[in-house]
Amino acid sequence: MVLSLVSLCAREVVSDHSSSPCWLKWVPRELYRALLEAAFSSCRPLAVGELVQRWPERTLRVGGRRKPGQTAPNRLCIQSMLLAVVRGLSDQRCSLRVLDLCGLQGDEGGMGDPMGGWSLTVALCTMVVQARAGAQRAHRKEGDRERKRISALERESDLKRERGQRKREEGLKSDHSSNVSERIESSGHMGEEEVSKGVRRKMEMERKRERTVSGLGGSEREAEEKAVDSDVLVHVRADLFVNGRSWERVRTALSTSGPLKLQCRYLRVEEISVSSIRTLLDLLPRRGLLGIDIRYSSLGVAGLAELLPLLSTFPALKSLRLHYCNLDFRRDHPGQSEALRELSQGLARLQELRRLSLTALRLPGQLRVLLSSLPQPLEILELPYLCLSPADLAYLSCSHHASVLQQLDLSENRLDENTLPSIRRLLSQASSSLQHLSLSGCGLTDGLLGLLLPSLEGCSALKSLALALNPLSVAGLMDLVRMAVRMPSLRQLLYPNPLEDYQPGLPELPSSAQLLDWPLDETTDINLTSSQLNRVLIDSGRSDLFLTCDLLNYDKDLID
Structure with missing residues (x-):
């Protein structure tokens, strides 16, 4: 990979942290991105922190698809960046409003000590909670200063009243002294009347704002989200990885209102119950979630049927992945037909679904029931370890999905002379898109x-x-x-x-x-x-x- 002259110069600049006070205050905003990329690639966490704390743009994107040979950012650099975001909340030089970390996580234990999905999720949740605590401390300090200011004004007003009363008690009889005393007393009353009017005006404005928010929201949930967003300084977008060890921390961060708001693009959950998954989904904003990946969770047919109506409330959901979730239709269970019908109806509500991954769910002969209900054809279909029958493959080769498939995974499904004609027909249908x-x-x-x-x-x-x-x-x-x-x-x-x-x-x-x-x-x-x-x-x-x-x-x- 050939580096540009700007990249080479940026690496040289960030290499010496002792010189950062000299160049940070003079560097133009157009060079911040090149300097930050150089700091990440050279593993300079201190430079990363100083650049992010003064970030001059409204949006900062770190992550996404990496170029061949490019490693994920170092763990220390990511931690330094997150700390700098919290510090930047009180820094007037920072213009950051959106922090996009989607696709940032690397493989746990990989080369260069990258931060994996689970570690990044925990770090983000900790950052959100710390920002809330810092905002509360700052609010308390501001409240203390305001109370001290009001106390000083009250003491000054009391002193004025005491002086006026002392003069009246001394029996000053002159008209001039009387007029002065009356003016002082009337000014004190006017001050109290103005304070009371200001309080009433503030209360009326608060009630009006509350009525406006509740009226525009359309629903209680949207009204609450809009009311919370009004206090948010930075929106943090990321892919979240949640399991039993991190579930409580993620729940706390998603339910915390403060200067940082955590948003999820792709949610991956492992080994947690259906009720815990429902709790997480209820805490996520309805817009923004593009995919959910559920692994090693004993959903069962009933659990999946319970989740699908909730998933349909996310209008942008494009990807649903279920891996080893204990769905088995090979056995003759009572109510199996009704359960299949509920699953089919639930999938039919996912209007924007484009990717469906089903791993080891043991669904022989049931592919038509599940996939025929989808309103839009799938672009990505992954069906490994599904014990697909000849009838399943025959349906797939003639379905409305075949001609638009871009990715197809049929691994570990046994093929023979009986299924080969269906596979050839399927490949012919997908020949221009696969x-x-x-x-x-x-x-x-x-x-x-x-x-x-x-x-x-x-x-x-x-x-x-x-x-x-x-x-x-x-x-x-x-x-x-x-x-x-x-x-x-x-x-x-x-x-x-x-x-x-x-x-x-x-x-x-x-x-x-x-x-x-x-x-x-x-x-x-x-x-x-x-x-x-x-x-x-x-x-x-x-x-x-x-x-x-x-x-x-x-x-x-x-x-x-």
């Missing part, structure tokens, strides 16, 4: 893959293809790569280790779990397979196509 496809762990043999390759090659927009943990031989892999190099849009291919690279003893048609756990043969040159595949790339001139068998580090988002 960009990311995952068929990992689907039991694709050399023969099945050979039948599927023409349909895959017809996907003209495909950027990434994942086929890990499929029982393919070296010959099957060579056919796959020869097809891949003929697809100009393809940028990443995740291929499986060939069967020849494993130690003896594998079944004839091993499962994905067996391929994952079975040891590779140390006597075999594993790099030989990689060299053969890369030779196909070199011969075709496709230096822009990345081949890998590293399942753990594969990331399709790197090419976007």
Whole structure:
């Protein structure tokens, strides 16, 4: 990555913190962004704090999609930034009104000590509570100063009255003295009348403002949000990650009114109950939430049916992800048909839903009931470990979602000769829109893959293809790569280790779990397979196509 001259100079400027008093007061506002980026990339938390505390613009965005090779900001820099936001509330030089941290979090324990989603959420909640406490202390100090000022005015008024009364008691009889005394006394009464009028006027204005807010809100919830927003100095937007350890702290921060208001774009919850999820959703503003990700929570069918009507009150909700949430329709439970109907009705209320991810929910034969009720076609559909039946795949290939799908994940759903025609029809329908496809762990043999390759090659927009943990031989892999190099849009291919690279003893048609756990043969040159595949790339001139068998580090988002 080539740095511009401004970036190089900014790195040099922030490298010496002792010189910051010299340049901070002279730097123009147009250079603050370059200096802050240099402070983050060079891990200069003190410089980050000083720049943010004096931020000259109304909006500060830190986060978002990172460039290839760019690491997440250091934990110390993020903490320094959050502390500076609180200090900037009382700094007249700071113009910050919106702090956007969406997409900031990195992987816990990654390179460079980034701050993960859970740690960032806890830090943000702590910042909101601290800002509220600081505002209360400042309010108390201001109240003390106001009381002292009023006390001083009252003492001065008392002294004037005492002087006037003393003069009257001494028996001053002259007309001049009497007139002076009367003027002093009348001025005292006028002052009291003006104070009382000012109090009444202030009370009338407060009542009028309350009536106006309640009248414009339309509902009690909107009226309360508008009344709270009037006291907010900085709106903080972020993606929140909540589990059992942080739930209470997040609830406190979301219900706290003060100078900082926490807003959520994507909410991820893990291992918390349905009632706790409802509490969090009730505390979030209705506008702004784009997605919710629920993981490892025993929702059950009844719990999900209870949440869906609440989710429909968020008009911008585009993404719903449910992973390992204990939904099982394989058993013949009483009331199963009614529960499915309630889920279908709940999904139908999600007018803007574009992404649906269902992992390990065991819904064989029920895909039509769930997806046919959605008012708009899905762009992203992830259905790993769902035990999809041939009827499910047949419905999906003919549904209104097929022609607009951009991402499709069917990993760990067994494919065979019976389901292959539906898959080919589905790929044909999505050939012009599909960009990311995952068929990992689907039991694709050399023969099945050979039948599927023409349909895959017809996907003209495909950027990434994942086929890990499929029982393919070296010959099957060579056919796959020869097809891949003929697809100009393809940028990443995740291929499986060939069967020849494993130690003896594998079944004839091993499962994905067996391929994952079975040891590779140390006597075999594993790099030989990689060299053969890369030779196909070199011969075709496709230096822009990345081949890998590293399942753990594969990331399709790197090419976007």
